[in-house]
Amino acid sequence: MKLRHNLRQLQIFQEVVRTGSLSQAARRLGLTQPAVSTAIANLESDVGFLLFRRNHYGTQLTPEAVHLAEGVDKVLASVGHLDELTDGLRDGHAGKLTVASMPGLSPTVMPRVMSRYLADFPRSRLSLQTFSSRKIAEWVAEGQFDLGVIEADAAVEELVLEEYQLCMALAVPVMHPLAQREVLFPQDLAGETIITLDQHHQSTLKLARAFQQAGMTLQASIETHLFPSVAMLVNEGIGIALIDPVTAEAMLARRDCQLRVVPFAPTINLDVALVTSRFHPVSRQGQRFMPYLTAELAAWQQRSKERYAVTMP
Structure with a gap:
C-alpha cells in the first residue's frame, strides 16, 4: 500500500515519539490535543497498522511504529537538508561555481577575484579550471563551465562576450640599452632577438602588423606558448618580447626580476573577454560572482592603459 500521508x-508523529505524550507533543507544536490525535489517527489509517497503545503509563509505540519512526527521522532529516539546499540556491551560495580561465590570468587575476568573493560569501564553493581559450569557449557554450575568461579572438557564436583590452608593453633585459628608453618603436627593434608567442596568436599578428606599417618584417627568433614563459626568457637576457600587463606586473614583483617593461608604440592591446553561454542560463551564484570579475578586469584595463598606452602624434 502506498503511503499518502503528508x-x-x-x-506530528515524530514529536509524539520524542515526547511520549500526545498532550506534550501538542504543546510543543502549538496545536490542540484533538488535532494531534486526528493526525495520528489519519497516519494510522494511511499505513494500515496501529502506531500507539495508550495505557496508564502514557503512550507506548507499537513494534511497527518503532521501525517507522526510524524511517520518518531519515525522511524529515532529508527534508531539512533539502530546505537548506533550496535556501542556499535561492541565496546564491549553494552548489559549486565552476570558473574557467586562460592560463595567463589563472594564477594571478583569478585567485584575487576569488579571494574577494569568498571574503563576502565564505560559504560558497568555487572551482577554478585552467584551459586554452578555445577549449573554454567550447565548454562554456556547452554549459560545462558556468563562465570563463578567454582571449576574445577564440569566441564562438554560442557565447555572450563582455570584452576588455589590456594594453601590452615590451619586456627588455634590464642591462640592455633599450631598457632605459621611455618608449620603444618598431624601428628600435631592428636586429634584436625577438621572442613571441606562436605565429597565429593575436599578439604576434598585431606586432607583425606594426612592423609592416613601419616598413619592416617581424622575424621572431624564439616562439613559445605562454606569456610567463616569454617573460622568463627575457629575464634570462635572451631577447625582447611583447607581454601582457598581468604577466609584466607579476615579473616586476619577483626578487629575481632582471627585466624592465617599456611602453611600445603603436599601442597593442590583448583582447580578452568574460564569456557566458547564450543558451545555458548563469546560476544565481554565477550572477553574484560576475561583478567581482568584471571589476577586476576593468581595473586591469584602466591600469594598463595608464601605464603603457602611447598617444601617437
Whole structure:
C-alpha cells in the first residue's frame, strides 16, 4: 500500500515519539490535543497498522511504529537538508561555481577575484579550471563551465562576450640599452632577438602588423606558448618580447626580476573577454560572482592603459 500521508503528519508523529505524550507533543507544536490525535489517527489509517497503545503509563509505540519512526527521522532529516539546499540556491551560495580561465590570468587575476568573493560569501564553493581559450569557449557554450575568461579572438557564436583590452608593453633585459628608453618603436627593434608567442596568436599578428606599417618584417627568433614563459626568457637576457600587463606586473614583483617593461608604440592591446553561454542560463551564484570579475578586469584595463598606452602624434 502506498503511503499518502503528508509531511505535517510525519512531523506530528515524530514529536509524539520524542515526547511520549500526545498532550506534550501538542504543546510543543502549538496545536490542540484533538488535532494531534486526528493526525495520528489519519497516519494510522494511511499505513494500515496501529502506531500507539495508550495505557496508564502514557503512550507506548507499537513494534511497527518503532521501525517507522526510524524511517520518518531519515525522511524529515532529508527534508531539512533539502530546505537548506533550496535556501542556499535561492541565496546564491549553494552548489559549486565552476570558473574557467586562460592560463595567463589563472594564477594571478583569478585567485584575487576569488579571494574577494569568498571574503563576502565564505560559504560558497568555487572551482577554478585552467584551459586554452578555445577549449573554454567550447565548454562554456556547452554549459560545462558556468563562465570563463578567454582571449576574445577564440569566441564562438554560442557565447555572450563582455570584452576588455589590456594594453601590452615590451619586456627588455634590464642591462640592455633599450631598457632605459621611455618608449620603444618598431624601428628600435631592428636586429634584436625577438621572442613571441606562436605565429597565429593575436599578439604576434598585431606586432607583425606594426612592423609592416613601419616598413619592416617581424622575424621572431624564439616562439613559445605562454606569456610567463616569454617573460622568463627575457629575464634570462635572451631577447625582447611583447607581454601582457598581468604577466609584466607579476615579473616586476619577483626578487629575481632582471627585466624592465617599456611602453611600445603603436599601442597593442590583448583582447580578452568574460564569456557566458547564450543558451545555458548563469546560476544565481554565477550572477553574484560576475561583478567581482568584471571589476577586476576593468581595473586591469584602466591600469594598463595608464601605464603603457602611447598617444601617437
